[in-house]
Amino acid sequence: MAGFGKPQKHKKSIKQGSSRSQTEEAIKQSIIKYQQGDLEGAKIALEKTLQADHANSFALGFLATIEKALGNNERALKLFKRSTDISQDNSDILHNYSGLLKENDPERAIILSDKAVHISPENSRYLERNGYLKWQAGDLDNALEATLKAIRLSPSLVDAHMNLGGIYKDLGNLDQALASTLKSLELNPDNPTAHMNLGGIHKDLGNLDQALASTLKSLELNPDNPTAHMNLGGIYKDLGNLDQALASTLKSLELNPDNPTAHMNLGGI
DSSP states (O other), X not given: OGGXXXXXXXXXXXXXXXXXXXXXXXXXXXXXXXXXXXXXXHHHHHHHHHHHOTTOHHHHHHHHHHHHHTTOHHHHHHHHHHHHHXXXXXXXXXXXXXXXXXXXXXXXXXXXXXXXXXXXXXXXXHHHHHHHHHHHTTOHHHHHHHHHHHHHHOTTOHHHHHHHHHHHHHTTOHHHHHHHHHHHHHHOTTOHHHHHHHHHHXXXXXXXXXXXXXXXXXXXXXXXXXXXXXXXXXXXXXXXXXXXXXXXXXXXXXXXXXXXXXXXXXHTO
């Protein structure tokens, strides 16, 4: 009877190895489908994997990423949490999770982004996100450091240049803000957010005609941006065109009735 245990243990080891191999192959196939743009196919493959291995952190996190891409944010949040409760050693999962949390839980998003950067310190996309999150949180010095490093690693990273313009603006360095924003538009001339930001910088510099032109260009590219309409109202007010200022501010409130800044601006027209 003593010798009977060894073959059983060996068989169990073979089964475990086979199971791991099948899981790895299933995940590999889901990655291929994901890269080919077949999100539903990748999702199906991962769900089958998780039926057999429900505690696979990578599969959970990858499925969360797919659900996020499909717009299923509530399920993505639950899957990301399950994944990171098991393991926090995959920088892609941490980065993707931080992106989903950036609006509703920015503090947690920064923690996850910091971990992603710690694991992969030379990843420019992680650094760009990290800089953006810290900029939005008001941590301007660390935001500047992360964003400059992202640009050093990937000089053509459009969003990093655009974010850098916003960081410099908030630091009061309008010349650098202007240069960074113009660089982002050199790389992507049709970015409505960058044109809107450029308008704001020109307004702060006192270049009202250029501010007007940049903001109108932003609205040409994205007519339904309430912030751009609100900014346009402010520019028209400074130009002394109160009728246009009123119309633009009312349009902003039509698109976003709960914007307190637009309501305040409306009272000042």
